[in-house]
Amino acid sequence: MHGVVVSQKLGLNKLGGKVRHFKPLTYIHLGAHIPDRLIFQTGLNFPRPKRRRRRPAKSCEQCRRRKIRCDLGQPCNGCVRARVSMECSYRDGSSGDAAAVPAKSRELASTETHPEAGEEVVIPRQPSRPEAGDDVPLTNQESLLLSNASPSQPLVSAPASSSTCIPPHTPRLRHVPEKTKLFGQTHWLHTAERFPISGSFHPVQVEPWFNDAKADLIETLQEARNLRFALKKQNAANLEQPIRDLRETLPVKETCDDLIRCYLRTFEPMYRIIHVPSFWNEYSQVWVGEHASTLQPVFLVKLSLILAIGTTFKEVSDDAEANHLWRLAQTWIQNAQWWLTGPSEKTTYNLDGLQVFCLLLLARQTTFNCRGATSWLSSGSLLRAAITMGLHRNPKLFPGLSLYQREIRARLWTTVLELSVQCCLDLGLPLNFSDIDYDACSPSNYDDPDLDSGSEPTPKPMDTPTDSSLQIMLAQSLPLRVEVIRLLNDFRHQQSYEKALEIGTKLRKACRDVAAFFHSSKVTDGSFADTCGLRPNMFHRKLMDNQLRRFIMFLHRDFMLQARADPRFYLSRKICVEAALVIASSDKGANLNQPLQRWEDTWRLALVGRGLFKCSLNFDAMLILSLEVITQLQDEAAPSYEADVLGEMAKAGRAPLIQVLESMQEQLTQLIARGNTSLKRLLFVNAHLTQIRALESGQPMKQAVYEAHAQTLRNCVAVLRETTAGATPQDSKEKVPREGVPRHIAN
Incomplete structure (x- = not known):
């Protein structure tokens, strides 16, 4: 592919400066070829001599009068800067929207980016797109005008404006030797510009x-x-090799107990990863001398990641203790990465390895100064690892699985999907997986001790809070959020306004259901301070509400950006702003x-x-x-x-x-x-x-x-x-x- 290389110096223009490739346009003046009498009369009248029409002005009247360049916007940048945006108008009866269409199409014909200092931007040239009707022979254009023309109809038809679909954003590519990155459909750059x-x-x-x-x-x-x-x-803590004895790096037992409780009261109720009673049983052996040597290395890796996440929420005595724990968390996270990618790959190819993978992905996004925050690649690997273990299939298809095994698989699969969908939304990249590709059921409404019994107890009613209530509630809206990811990243089709309104209405209902659940659970502002269990608290209410409203915000954002020029999208503008306001006000x-x-x-x-x-x-x-x-x-x-x-x-x-x-x-x-x-x-x-x-x-x-x-x-x-x-x-x-x-x- 041929391209144009543009170099840009460091400055504020990187925030929104445009790099464009202009191609020559060919103008066909229909008026020079279509006789006037053939349009308004019938018969054998001879046509008048051809005359060339004046080329239409490529600027608004105000910019033309001020003799400055116009970007054909509605309003254009010149009128906005002059604070006369309401007066921006175009000649020949053209509205700002119609005049802005060719300008926008030329901008969308190339890949744009806002580079850093000294970066180079490669703008691929795309095949020239002819203007509407340019590929039709002139005689066909004449006959088309002759068949549709009438004294009450204009010769040039206005563009169809009944469609409520909008095209996807043109992708932006950051292409430099040290970093290549695609700015996807949900990237903040599309709003900032x-x-x-x-x-x-x-x-x-x-x-x-x-x-x-x-x-x-x-x-x-x-x-x-x-x-x-x-x-x-x-x-930063640079770990050049795996830790040989992970147990030696653990703080004292009292500190570890606090860190585990911090994790259990925050993320575990939403992202079910471990079985809490089994975890406490294994954890108790860490502090018993005769059993410490028999501990599985994978459990110590899981424990270290849980402790790492807990460092974010522990009530420390001073900043020095916080910095000490944060630095420890970095070493534990880096060691877990060593363990997952080390030579013993077979030891990680099981549910324990999948639990470590989930905890690692969560820890990298929720701990201080952690490297590798770009988690889309990791979440994609996590999703494929879960599929290879069959977690995407209904556990009831495998009669040999016990209740404990079925529920652990269902919980892990739901967690894997949650983390994957969340990472896709953060980075504006596709999920490459839809709701028709799995038939796994949502977790049942059990408490963790229920899974240890030899019998199979009946799940509790959905209005009864359990250790799995929050994950089940999030899972109910998961198909909707997967559909949002698919719609936002579908670059082959335009985004449908009606579809966005339909999905957005369902997501807003899910927000109301979350609020009703927490209201019925009598959750108070201080409930999270004195509990270490898996019961709902205000932290979960805020995080779950923000999670759902982020999808609402991105679902309507593209229509909100068009609402100023097209009032039909005003409802999206209102919904998008409301979602953003709720998130920012939490x-x-x-x-x-x-x-x-x-x-x-x-x-x-x-x-x-x-x-x-x-x-x-x-x-x-x-x-x-x-x-x-x-x-x-x-x-x-x-x-x-x-x-x-x-x-x-x-x-x-x-x-x-x-x-x-x-x-x-x-x-x-x-x-x-x-x-x-x-x-x-x-x-x-x-x-x-x-x-x-x-x-x-x-x-x-x-x-x-x-x-x-x-x-x-x-x-x-x-x-x-x-x-x-x-x-x-x-x-x-x-x-x-x-x-x-x-x-x-x-x-």
Whole structure:
């Protein structure tokens, strides 16, 4: 495939700058070939001499009058920058939508990307697409016009607008020697590019002051990047070989007990992986000297991963203890990866190995500073491993399986599907597996001790909470979420609005069912603090609700992005914004300045988690809320300084969204002060809040956004410097061996 290689310097234009391949267009002037008399009369009249029509203007009237380039949008960028978006119009009776179609089609003809500094972008040339009807012979076009023309009908038919389907996003490819990545259909880039300011610092369009200040911005950005990498490297534990005696790395029994209880009260009720009574029986042998040598290595690997997940939620005495446990968790996770991919592959080809795989995938997304957060490849391998073990088939087809074995297989299969679907949504990649490819049943409503009995007791009623209730409830909506993944990643067909509304309605009902279940279970805000069992608590309610609403948000997001130009999609816009608002408000008002010991579980998870496990600080929810507020401000007329009831109502309607964004801004700032090195969310939310304030006050947006962006970077650099200066160097750590950690993993 031939391509055009485009190089782009480092700057803010990487956020939204477009790299386009323009191809020459051939214009066919039908008016020069179709006689006027043949259109309006019949008979043997001779046609008039051919005359050439004037080429239609390729810009709106306002941009043509100002003599600037127009992107044919509705409204175009020029009118948006001039704050006259409501006046954007086109000649020859064309609407902005019709004029924007060819512009958009040319943009969609190539693969775009927003590269990092010094990256190269390969834009594959696609075969030229002729305009509608260009491949039809001219005589056929004449006869078509002659047969349909009438004095009351226009000669050029308007494009069909009755369809409520939209095309999928054009994929974006990051193609550099050190990293190649496809930005899928649910990637945040597709939302971020809709902001009129983010990434619009094109060298031709920016003011002179920006070129003078860009060098300072690049220098600050590079320093922030270097500090982030230094902190990550300083906090990382590099395991060069598997741990020989994993038991030696365990903390004291009291600490291990607390870490196990933290895992059991958080993730195990939702992702059923272990049988709790059996696990406690084996765990008790770890601390008995005569039985310690007989422990299976696979159990120690499972135990270490459970402890690693528990480090996120343990109530520590101070930050030093938290850092110590987080570093231990990294060594346990890396050791589990060694065990899974080591030479003894046959020892992992069983249900114990599958349990380790599930725990590893969960631990990599929920622990501090863990490497390898891109989990789609791992989840795909996990899914295929489960299929090769037959977990996708109905356990009742195998009469030799006991009740315990059937239920463990059903629970593990549901967990595998949950993790796989979740990873596909996070990265915008296909599942390659549908609900017609398996017939395994959902787990039955049993408590774990019920499976140890010799008989087969009857499952408890569904309205009775058990150890499996939460997993069963999530499994009820699993076919819907699998269908959402399929629809979002189907690049061969357009997305159907009616189908999205149908699935979205069912998912919203699932959200109501979750709320009703927790209400009937009498779950209180403090229930999670004093329980170590598998009963539902507020942590589960928030996480399950966010899980379902993320699918609703992504299902309607593409239609929401089209709603400004097409009012038929307004309902999707409303539903998408509501879902984003619920997600972002789940921890509204959280005070992360207080000691870590007083943090709630969802706050702790937001500090270290990724994807779903970022909880209320979800990046896509933040972008959607910001875009909604900015879109409302742009849809309004020029700012008026007179009393306006409608304006006051609109301002009051935007206030809750802005308050949530400001709360996210404050929490992200506090997380960076706590040691989180991710700056992207904070930079975006600061830029968008600055843009919102500039729109409300009628001030120039571009300079305000740049100054806010630069100031945020400087503040982050100052915080990262303090964190780096206060951290203990690795060399000094080696001189003080930590409790329970062998010398070969002390660094």
